[in-house]
Amino acid sequence: MLDYVLPRYRVMRDKDLCIQCGVCERSCSNEVHHVDEELGRVTANNAACVNCQRCVVMCPTQALAITRWPQVDSGSSNWTLETMQDIAKQAQTGAVLLSSMGNPKPYPIYWDHLLLNASQVTNPSIDPLREPMETRVFLGSRPEILKVNERDEKLSAPLPPQIRLDVPLMFSAMSFGSISLNAQKALAMAARELGTFFNTGEGGLHRDLERYADCAIVQVASGRFGVDPHYLGAAGAIEIKIGQGAKPGIGGHLPGEKISEEVSRTRMIPQGTDAISPAPHHDIYSIEDLRQLVFSLKEATGYSKPVAVKVAAVHNVAAIASGMARAGADIIVIDGFRGGTGAAPKRIRDNVGIPIELALAAVDQRLRDESIRSTVSLVAAGSIRSSADIVRAIALGADAVYCASAPLIALGCHQCQDCSSGKCNWGIATQRSDLVRRLNPEIAAERVVNLVHGWTHEIKEMMGGMGINAVDSLRGNRLMLRGVGLNEKELEILGVKYAGE
């Protein structure tokens, strides 16, 4: 049957520059390019292109660029080309639309409405090249009162377990299965070098990564894949995943084709079976149930490591976070609606959840109002794009942030949103051996380390400008932020003054 779907992209090949070397043909897993010896030129099957830009980067002569398919829309702002194409696809298949990565819709990005302060005259700024700057943070719960034996200069009671991050960012959960082992390994290597943590997602810890277990946060999610005492015991911290910003309220589904021998061993499920993570945890229907799981995990690990609980930012997130703190979570992770995923129903990704900026501010304020903020750590996730976003998140109240999309972009991801096809040309979101080998973890880890080093320098510079010499002093310091282009209500929720005030 003729499908009414138009190509999305068009390959632009500069004929003057193309040397017909075939690098593009060998680079594209979607089999778009073809060196046609008979015609003496290179042809393209535009309809198969997903705009991953691998060929563009690989072409030795810069002969390539990808553009939008030039078809004009109907002229209606209501029936846009995308809306109509979605209908055409569903009319063809009768299926739920799938997509990947984070919410791409033009909802407000509050980070871009928050400006940072700098010291002038009345208080000195600090030059990070001359004076020490502390970017280290500790995550975990803190006692309400610190009892010190002054004579012995010792704590009277031991501190609850905490993890130490040398930089205020960690790599968010991405499971082996949703990403390749090489991608996960790159993040593990980078986390070790940077003194921070990567997160296994709910795919278990591959045996090759056990040597990075001390830099791993292991996830316990609704599918409970790969969870056993060894997994819990090896990790630096444990995270219970209730929800994910990209698809709040939705479980996960890794199709059987992707459950290779290695994935099956790591997830502890039979090869070739679908890995289904139910939408809820079947043993959690209340805060009390959550408390049971939190303490089961603490019992199982002898109270030796912090337990984090991650939820998607949704309408009542502040009240939920308060409940999580009371359920015994040491670290509260809030994942905003722009957070990425390997696969999500498009309608959920594009329409469910709320912005991380508002959720973070609301949660921090609520925990402060209830006088429990200082007993837990708060981690913000869901599209942290730069060091400036990290500084803003910390000033809004986060202890640290989780990033995933940014490090993936450092690995080569071009946000084509085609992860769910399993044909990622960059070797990231794929298990195909010919594609996985495209990602040399040694190079990939270096790139991620470079990125985070760059960000850390920038964070120090921005903090220095404010006259602040430690991330700890920036946390929740909303006076360092001013809003622009925001209404009264937004300012109220964010807890910031307007620029000029």
Add this chain to the structure above:
Amino acid sequence: MKRIYALEEWCIDCKRCEVACKVFHSKSKDPVKAFLYEQPKPRNRVRVEGNRTLSIAINCRHCPTAKCVEGCISGAMTRNPETGVVTSNPEKCVGCRTCVSMCPFGAVTIEEGPTHPIAFKCDLCGDELGVPGSPSCVAACPNRALIYVESEGN
């Protein structure tokens, strides 16, 4: 000496190394001219064998006791005693193919030269024969499947 090593674990069969090698060994050093216009056609000296799932770049090891040099009947194939770089002098090569059959790595090919078929092989991208330069294939490889490192022996 520094040698180029190919790591099949990371070779992705893109053949950017072949392109870079051919361009370096062209007169113009311009990819478009090298591929489409120059005569005689410039030749790449590295060659990728295999397919998408398993491939490796075949290149010269600049052996300390080079079989190609041993076999060469015309004195074209020589090893620079100071640098260790093994090169073939196109002016002296008679195209007898002895080096091709002697090389244990398949690193020499006979291809059309200015007057008759001659031997082509890796010269480490030097500006003159016997002097190593900075290998173009290594620089072009996107996945560190070619590395140029100091190695045991001379």
